[in-house]
Amino acid sequence: MKLKLFWNAIIHYKNLGVLLISLGIGLAAAEFVEFPAEFMKFSHVYAAIAAAVLYFALVLRSFTDKKFQERFLHKEKEKEIKKMDKTCLKMAQETKKYTNAAYYKKLNLLLKDKDEILKAYNKDKTNNIKEKIAEYALNLTISYLTLLKDFCIRSRAMERTNINSLMERLSQNTRKLNFAQDPKVYEDIKRIVEMDEKIINRFKEEKNDLERLDVKLDYIKSTIDMLKHQINSTLDSQDTLESIESILNEAVAFESVLYERSKNRLRN
Numbered sequence: 001m002k003l004k005l006f007w008n009a010i011i012h013y014k015n016l017g018v019l020l021i022s023l024g025i026g027l028a029a030a031e032f033v034e035f036p037a038e039f040m041k042f043s044h045v046y047a048a049i050a051a052a053v054l055y056f057a058l059v060l061r062s063f064t065d066k067k068f069q070e071r072f073l074h075k076e077k078e079k080e081i082k083k084m085d086k087t088c089l090k091m092a093q094e095t096k097k098y099t100n101a102a103y104y105k106k107l108n109l110l111l112k113d114k115d116e117i118l119k120a121y122n123k124d125k126t127n128n129i130k131e132k133i134a135e136y137a138l139n140l141t142i143s144y145l146t147l148l149k150d151f152c153i154r155s156r157a158m159e160r161t162n163i164n165s166l167m168e169r170l171s172q173n174t175r176k177l178n179f180a181q182d183p184k185v186y187e188d189i190k191r192i193v194e195m196d197e198k199i200i201n202r203f204k205e206e207k208n209d210l211e212r213l214d215v216k217l218d219y220i221k222s223t224i225d226m227l228k229h230q231i232n233s234t235l236d237s238q239d240t241l242e243s244i245e246s247i248l249n250e251a252v253a254f255e256s257v258l259y260e261r262s263k264n265r266l267r268n
Contacts, residue, residue, distance in 0.1 A: 077131055084138040085118060091145040098152035107148060110221050113228045114141045120231045133231045137224055144220045151213050154206065163203055170196040 092111055099107060114137055121127075121134035173193045180186040 077135065078125060081118075081121070081131075081134055081138060084135075084142065088114065088138060088141050088145065091142065091149075095145050095149045095152075098149055098156070100152070103148065103152060106217075106221065107145075110141065110144060110224055113221075113224045114138065116228050117224070117231050120228075130231055133227050137227045140220050140224055140227075144217060144224075147213060147217055147220075151210060151217065154210060158203070158206060158210070161203060163200065166196055166200055166203075170200065 088111070092107065096104060096107065117134055117137045121130045124130055170193060173189050173196070176189050177186065177193065180189055
C-alpha cells in the first residue's frame with residue numbers, strides 16, 4: 001500500500017505540474033540569462049537537477065501529508081467497494097440458480113437493501129462512516145450469498161434422502177436382533193443397524209446445521225436492513241461501527257466453520 005501511495009505522489013498532477021513549470025523556467029533562464037562561461041556549459045543540466053530536486057521534495061511532502069493520504073485511501077476504498085459490488089452481482093446470478101421461490105424473494109430483497117446502501121454512500125463518498133457501512137454491507141452480502149448457495153445445495157440433497165424408509169428399516173432390524181439365534185446373522189444385522197444409525201445421526205446433524213444456517217441468513221439479512229436505515233439516519237460513529245464490525249466478524253467466523261464441516265463431510 002505504501003508503494004502505491006508513493007507512486008500516486010509521483011504522478012500527482014500538482015507535483016508533475018510544478019516539475020514541468022520549474023523545468024521550463026530553468027531552461028528558459030539558461031537560454032536567455034547571461035551566466036559565467038563555466039556555468040553556461042552545464043546550465044541545462046543544473047536547471048534539470050534543480051527542477052528534479054524541487055519535484056522530489058514535493059513528492060515526499062505529498063507522501064507524508066495526512067490529507068493526501070486520506071484522499072488516496074478514500075479513492076482506493078472507492079475502487080474496492082466498486083469491485084466488491086461487481087462480485088456481489090456475479091455471485092447473485094450464480095446463487096439464484098439454486099434458490100426456490102421463497103429464498104429467491106429473500107435474496108432479491110437483500111440485494112435491494114444493499115443497492116440502497118450504496119446509493120446513499122455514492123451521494124456522499126467523502127463521509128467516512130457511510131464508507132464503512134457500505135463496505136460492511138457488501139462484506140455481509142458476500143457472506144450471505146456464499147452461505148445461501150451452500151444452504152440451498154445441502155437442502156436439496158436432504159430432500160432427496162428418504163429418512164422414513166431408513167427409520168423403518170432400523171426399527172425392523174433392531175427387532176430382528178432380539179430374535180437372531182445365529183451369531184453370524186446377528187453380527188450382520190448389527191452392522192446394518194450401526195450403519196443406519198450413523199446415517200440417521202448424520203442426517204439429524206445436517207438438519208440442525210441447516211436450521212442454524214437459516215437463522216444466520218435471516219440474521220445477516222436483518223443486519224443489512226438495519227444498515228440501510230442507519231446510513232440514512234444520524235450516525236453514532238463509534239458504537240455503530242463496533243456493533244457492525246462484531247456482526248461481520250461473527251458472520252465470517254460462521255462461514256469458516258461451515259466450510260470446515262463441508263470439507264469433513266467430503267472426507268467421510
